[in-house]
Amino acid sequence: MSLTEAKQNPDTRERILDAAEALFVEHGFEATSMRLITGRAGVNLAAINYHFGGKEALIQDVFRRRLTWLNEERLRALDRFEKEAKGAPLKPHQIVDAFFGVPLRMAADTAHGGHTFMRLLGRTYTEPSAFVRQFLADEYAAVVPRFKQALFRALPDVPPEEILWRFHFMLGAMSYAIAGTDALQLVAEHELDEKDPEALARRLMPFLLGGLRAPLAGQAAKAKEKPPRKAA
Amino acid sequence: MSLTEAKQNPDTRERILDAAEALFVEHGFEATSMRLITGRAGVNLAAINYHFGGKEALIQDVFRRRLTWLNEERLRALDRFEKEAKGAPLKPHQIVDAFFGVPLRMAADTAHGGHTFMRLLGRTYTEPSAFVRQFLADEYAAVVPRFKQALFRALPDVPPEEILWRFHFMLGAMSYAIAGTDALQLVAEHELDEKDPEALARRLMPFLLGGLRAPLAGQAAKAKEKPPRKAA
DNA sequence: GTATCATTCAAACGGTCGTTTGAAACGAGC
DNA sequence: GCTCGTTTCAAACGACCGTTTGAATGATAC
Numbered sequence: 323m324s325l326t327e328a329k330q331n332p333d334t335r336e337r338i339l340d341a342a343e344a345l346f347v348e349h350g351f352e353a354t355s356m357r358l359i360t361g362r363a364g365v366n367l368a369a370i371n372y373h374f375g376g377k378e379a380l381i382q383d384v385f386r387r388r389l390t391w392l393n394e395e396r397l398r399a400l401d402r403f404e405k406e407a408k409g410a411p412l413k414p415h416q417i418v419d420a421f422f423g424v425p426l427r428m429a430a431d432t433a434h435g436g437h438t439f440m441r442l443l444g445r446t447y448t449e450p451s452a453f454v455r456q457f458l459a460d461e462y463a464a465v466v467p468r469f470k471q472a473l474f475r476a477l478p479d480v481p482p483e484e485i486l487w488r489f490h491f492m493l494g495a496m497s498y499a500i501a502g503t504d505a506l507q508l509v510a511e512h513e514l515d516e517k518d519p520e521a522l523a524r525r526l527m528p529f530l531l532g533g534l535r536a537p538l539a540g541q542a543a544k545a546k547e548k549p550p551r552k553a554a
Numbered sequence: 555m556s557l558t559e560a561k562q563n564p565d566t567r568e569r570i571l572d573a574a575e576a577l578f579v580e581h582g583f584e585a586t587s588m589r590l591i592t593g594r595a596g597v598n599l600a601a602i603n604y605h606f607g608g609k610e611a612l613i614q615d616v617f618r619r620r621l622t623w624l625n626e627e628r629l630r631a632l633d634r635f636e637k638e639a640k641g642a643p644l645k646p647h648q649i650v651d652a653f654f655g656v657p658l659r660m661a662a663d664t665a666h667g668g669h670t671f672m673r674l675l676g677r678t679y680t681e682p683s684a685f686v687r688q689f690l691a692d693e694y695a696a697v698v699p700r701f702k703q704a705l706f707r708a709l710p711d712v713p714p715e716e717i718l719w720r721f722h723f724m725l726g727a728m729s730y731a732i733a734g735t736d737a738l739q740l741v742a743e744h745e746l747d748e749k750d751p752e753a754l755a756r757r758l759m760p761f762l763l764g765g766l767r768a769p770l771a772g773q774a775a776k777a778k779e780k781p782p783r784k785a786a
Numbered sequence: 787g788t789a790t791c792a793t794t795c796a797a798a799c800g801g802t803c804g805t806t807t808g809a810a811a812c813g814a815g816c
Numbered sequence: 817g818c819t820c821g822t823t824t825c826a827a828a829c830g831a832c833c834g835t836t837t838g839a840a841t842g843a844t845a846c
């Protein structure tokens with residue numbers, strides 16, 4: 323290996339990343355020791371420090387491996403819709419689909435660890451640890467402004483502040499939808515098969531759109547008759 | 555103190571609970587050491603084991619102190635609405651208000667640690683640790699079935715399975731709304747003052763109701779003209 | 787075969803964890 | 817004043833943590 327970085331023994335690196343990803347979902351970052359990770363991966367304890375530099379760096383690489391692609395895919399989806407629209411504002415459902423549909427479809431791809439990773443990602447939005455928060459903020463810095471702008475244009479009658487809040491609410495609903503297998507068992511006793519991520523997307527997207535376009539609090543709650551356009 | 559349990563030195567106990575609650579929000583369970591807790595509380599390290607029996611027992615007591623009351627309050631709110639309705643099905647917004655409005659108003663009560671606790675609770679729905687999950691399941695066992703039944707009656711046209719999913723989605727949106735100050739900063743850069751929990755409730759409730767009553771996935775998306783009643 | 791590199795390995799490092807211990811301090815009842 | 821049960825305290829326990837080390841192993845090029 324004459325290259326300065328990367329392309330080190332691919333087998334060991336990948337096995338560590340896979341084991342860490344799965345264990346982080348199961349037990350969280352703090353509770354997952356390096357001995358547990360290397361044990362499951364079948365590699366030596368020192369391999370993590372050798373290949374990644376430390377536990378924090380490993381955590382970041384676990385995310386980077388999939389999150390970078392995920393966010394690029396989101397932007398590609400948004401680009402595609404905007405090209406179609408030829409300068410006209412996008413429809414809310416297109417924006418929601420670009421941002422939330424991509425990870426949901428990623429979660430459906432169980433073969434490539436998509437489901438496991440999306441559960442981890444959902445957990446991590448509430449992660450207290452400072453460096454993880456900083457890392458997420460950096461990874462999303464390029465994506466969020468684009469989607470904010472698109473939503474502002476798509477919903478010109480809704481105050482921008484309100485849109486940001488609803489964006490936040492949608493993030494929460496999606497995170498739980500993916501991560502919260504455990505929380506789900508609070509409401510349903512093994513009745514729902516949460517294993518089918520395609521069905522999950524079919525259920526979640528209408529909910530998100532319904533929330534996004536709900537009448538504003540200030541508006542008359544009794545106004546059951548629709549204004550000419552736009553539910554918001 | 556001749557009593558077998560309880561009513562031990564109230565000062566030390568409460569100070570430990572307060573310190574633990576705040577620190578759990580800041581750093582999570584695993585990362586919060588007993589030395590950190592007792593240090594902030596200004597009590598001896600051994601006090602936790604003496605008064606609570608161990609770290610796990612402390613965690614459970616931190617929740618029990620507020621969660622039991624919260625769930626009772628939810629049931630009281632539901633009882634009140636059902637008494638008013640005299641046997642008729644409740645309206646969705648009443649059920650949503652009883653379940654989600656109570657914790658939101660609790661979060662507004664910053665003086666009594668409501669805000670801190672609700673942030674902790676939101677975090678904990680995704681908590682990996684097994685004993686915490688079990689504990690939450692026990693605490694919610696008495697509450698969830700009542701609300702499920704109420705929702706089934708209120709939305710007879712919506713398949714029960716779909717209602718459970720949307721209940722789950724609402725849980726996620728609320729949890730993030732309260733817990734996710736940090737996640738919120740992903741979408742807005744210090745623009746939103748998330749300190750006002752009353753405003754939060756005013757924003758969240760319409761979102762939840764909009765999601766709950768959104769058109770089902772199967773139904774024609776183009777059916778912009780309303781059916782005679784009920785958006786769902 | 788030998789030199790050179792990247793990688794693996796067993797062992798140990800200092801530190802922090804949750805918990806336990808036994809003695810000291812306190813307070814109410816007599 | 818003495819006793820007894822409760823609470824506090826400093827100190828220590830063994831276990832596990834993330835990280836480091838230096839030697840062993842493997843592969844490649846000459």
